Every structure is written in structure tokens, then in C-alpha cells.
Amino acid sequence: MSEESFPWDIGVHDAHCHPTDTMPSIASIPDMKAATLTVMATRGQDQSLVQQAAQSHPERILPCFGWHPWFSHQIRDDTNEPEHGKNDHDATQQKINHYASVLTPSSVDDPTFVDALPTPIPLSTLIADTRARLQLFPRALVGEVGLDRSFRLPSAWTLQELNTRDTQITPGSREGRRLSPYCVKLDHQRVVLKAQLRLAGEMARAVSLHSVKTHGVVLDVLKELWAGHERVVLSKRAREKLQDAEGVVFDDSEEEDQKDNNGKQHTTTTTPGGINHTSATSVHAASPSPPSLPFPPRICLHSYSGTIEPVRPFLNRSNPSDIYFSFSTVINFGGARVGKVGDVIKALPADRVLVESDLHTAGPEMDELLEQAARQICELRGWGLRQGMQQLAENWKRFVAG
Numbered sequence: 001m002s003e004e005s006f007p008w009d010i011g012v013h014d015a016h017c018h019p020t021d022t023m024p025s026i027a028s029i030p031d032m033k034a035a036t037l038t039v040m041a042t043r044g045q046d047q048s049l050v051q052q053a054a055q056s057h058p059e060r061i062l063p064c065f066g067w068h069p070w071f072s073h074q075i076r077d078d079t080n081e082p083e084h085g086k087n088d089h090d091a092t093q094q095k096i097n098h099y100a101s102v103l104t105p106s107s108v109d110d111p112t113f114v115d116a117l118p119t120p121i122p123l124s125t126l127i128a129d130t131r132a133r134l135q136l137f138p139r140a141l142v143g144e145v146g147l148d149r150s151f152r153l154p155s156a157w158t159l160q161e162l163n164t165r166d167t168q169i170t171p172g173s174r175e176g177r178r179l180s181p182y183c184v185k186l187d188h189q190r191v192v193l194k195a196q197l198r199l200a201g202e203m204a205r206a207v208s209l210h211s212v213k214t215h216g217v218v219l220d221v222l223k224e225l226w227a228g229h230e231r232v233v234l235s236k237r238a239r240e241k242l243q244d245a246e247g248v249v250f251d252d253s254e255e256e257d258q259k260d261n262n263g264k265q266h267t268t269t270t271t272p273g274g275i276n277h278t279s280a281t282s283v284h285a286a287s288p289s290p291p292s293l294p295f296p297p298r299i300c301l302h303s304y305s306g307t308i309e310p311v312r313p314f315l316n317r318s319n320p321s322d323i324y325f326s327f328s329t330v331i332n333f334g335g336a337r338v339g340k341v342g343d344v345i346k347a348l349p350a351d352r353v354l355v356e357s358d359l360h361t362a363g364p365e366m367d368e369l370l371e372q373a374a375r376q377i378c379e380l381r382g383w384g385l386r387q388g389m390q391q392l393a394e395n396w397k398r399f400v401a402g
């Protein structure tokens with residue numbers, strides 16, 4: 001390679017990865033070139049593994065706790081049950097009813113499939129468990145959560161598949177199994193997502209979010225949570241008036257990079273009294289106990305693979321959450337897709353771009369994929385490698401800690 005050597009010394013932070021899917025790989029983390037791995041939990045089998053990994057490598061792992069949409073059917077919404085989380089229903093019947101109500105097409109006539117699914121966990125239990133883990137790790141984030149319109153549940157394991165499966169892989173994922181016809185209803189996915197976003201807001205933690213063909217619905221969910229908390233955005237004229245009348249001095253630095261849908265420069269700013277603890281430029285961002293709100297302060301749409309249009313409303317200046325976008329070699333830079341994602345990367349504000357591996361194993365492969373994605377991002381943005389990696393490192397620090 002005749003390329004400029006990669007500036008690992010600056011500190012490369014993987015914004016989204018799954019090394020606990022391959023537990024033996026965790027031991028290789030101290031030898032990795034990447035400085036920090038933001039490690040996601042996704043399902044019942046990996047929450048404690050993420051916790052353990054973070055406890056054994058506290059300098060290198062930032063743990064995230066959450067429930068992925070691919071496993072959202074395993075969560076039973078008990079919000080409106082008279083005795084929260086407790087009841088004396090027949091457990092088998094309750095399981096059958098639950099899966100019949102959250103899966104589409106209905107699983108009612110498929111007892112073999114339902115039988116192989118786990119007993120669903122009450123949503124209140126998931127939230128209590130996640131809250132406890134977040135309390136244990138004051139820097140931990142919420143993730144991986146989200147919505148997905150294209151996935152289907154894998155079929156039940158056959159005996160032969162079970163006997164030949166790779167035992168180094170943490171159970172619970174698809175592992176090459178055939179897909180069933182069943183999807184999880186989007187309404188149910190929304191309930192599970194929304195509860196976790198509220199928890200992230202309550203504990204003022206950032207969120208790593210998965211969205212496949214659901215950007216509009218994700219935005220709707222966020223708008224429901226944001227309602228009444230929108231940042232007040234003043235026009236230049238209104239701002240000048242206020243300045244004349246009350247002598248308020250605005251910080252104009254926030255005006256940089258603000259472009260509307262047509263690429264025109266905006267002249268807007270937030271009011272000094274607005275909710276700005278989430279603002280990237282806020283001097284209060286490092287306050288020791290940030291306020292509880294019904295929405296997360298910062299959200300990263302990970303491996304964002306949509307077009308530029310859905311991005312714009314996420315960057316609206318009235319949104320009280322700051323939205324970041326991260327990109328991976330695995331999802332974003334696979335051949336023909338570079339064109340579309342390239343336009344997105346070029347159009348984003350410089351301070352909202354993150355790099356990730358999204359990989360299921362730690363070690364040299366993860367470093368390699370991070371380097372590839374980072375080089376690609378720097379090239380698209382026209383950043384020199386050192387300048388670009390500095391920017392990506394600062395972005396990650398601001399995303400995770402405010």
C-alpha cells in the first residue's frame with residue numbers, strides 16, 4: 001500500500017460493534033489498534049456478556065445496554081396490565097397469545113414455531129434490568145435499539161443445525177438459519193423502542209439506533225417524545241430585535257454549517273433560555289447530573305444506509321436531541337452502495353459523522369474495517385487523514401459524553 005500510514009495515535013473509537021457475539025475474541029482487545037469500542041447489547045444472551053467484557057476491559061470498552069428490534073418479539077408489553085409484570089395467567093397460553101399478537105402473519109396455526117420461541121419477557125422487566133445495568137456503568141449508553149421493516153425471524157433450529165453450530169458464537173442470532181415467514185409488527189417494535197428511548201432520556205444517556213426502511217417512523221416516535229421540548233429557533237431578524245431590546249448577546253458560532261434543504265444558509269440560533277443541555281456547543285454539557293427528559297440527549301443512526309432526504313428532518317435545529325450518523329465498511333461501503341452513502345456523508349455537518357465496524361468479533365479484522373471506513377469517510381469529506389481522524393475522535397467523545 002502506498003497510502004499514508006494510518007494515524008492510530010490520534011485515537012480511533014468504534015461507535016458501534018458486537019464483539020461479544022464471539023466471546024473468545026474479547027481477549028484480543030488489549031492488542032487492538034482502536035482506542036475504544038462502543039459495544040452493543042442486543043438480546044437476552046448478551047447483556048451480561050457486554051457487562052463482563054466492560055468490567056474486564058474498562059479502558060477499552062464503552063458498554064451499551066438495549067434490546068434490538070430483531071428480538072423485540074421476545075418482549076411482552078405489560079404496560080396496561082393491572083398488576084405490573086405480575087399475573088396468574090396460564091404461562092403457556094399467555095406465550096401463545098403474545099406471539100399471536102406481535103407476529104405477522106399470525107403464528108396461531110404454527111404451534112411448532114411458537115413452541116421453539118422463548119417465554120416472553122415483560123417490558124417492565126427489560127426496562128428495570130437495563131436501568132440497573134446503566135446505573136452500574138455511569139458512562140454506558142443505550143443500544144442497540146431501533147426499528148426494522150425488512151427482517152424476518154429465523155426458523156427454529158433443526159437438530160442437525162444445533163449439532164454442527166459454531167460453539168464460539170454467542171447464541172441467539174440467526175447463524176445462517178432459514179428465514180421463517182414471520183415479521184414483528186412495527187407497532188410492537190415501536191412500543192419496545194419508545195420505552196428504551198424514554199429510559200435513555202430519564203438517565204440522560206446517548207443511544208445507538210438501528211433503522212432499516214423505518215426512518216420516517218423513527219422520526220415520528222422521536223417527535224412524540226420531543227413534543228413540548230423543541231428548541232426555540234429564532235430568525236436573524238427576531239434575534240436582532242431581542243439583542244437591541246434586551247442587550248442579549250448571541251453566540252454566532254452555532255450558525256456555521258446550517259443549511260436548509262436547498263443548501264441556502266440559515267441565519268438562526270437557539271434562544272439563550274432554550275433547552276440547550278444537549279447542544280454540542282453548550283458549556284453546560286459536562287454538568288455532573290444532566291436533567292431527566294423523556295428523550296435521549298443524543299442519538300446515532302448507525303450504519304445509516306438511506307438517502308439524503310430522510311436525513312434533513314433529523315438535523316432540524318428545533319430537535320432537542322442531537323442526531324449523529326455512523327458508517328461502516330460492512331453495511332455502507334460494499335461496492336455499489338458507496339455512491340448513495342457518499343452523498344449523505346458529504347452533506348452531513350462535519351460534527352455529526354461517526355465511524356464504526358458493526359463487527360461481531362474483536363481483533364485485527366475490526367481494526368482493518370475501521371481503518372477502511374475511516375479512510376473512505378476522510379476521502380469523501382476531503383479531509384486529510386490526521387484532520388479527519390481528529391474530527392471523528394472529537395465527534396465520538398461529544399456523542400458519548402455530551
Ligand SMILES: [Zn+2]
Binds near residue numbers: 016017040144210358
Ligand atoms: Zn449493530
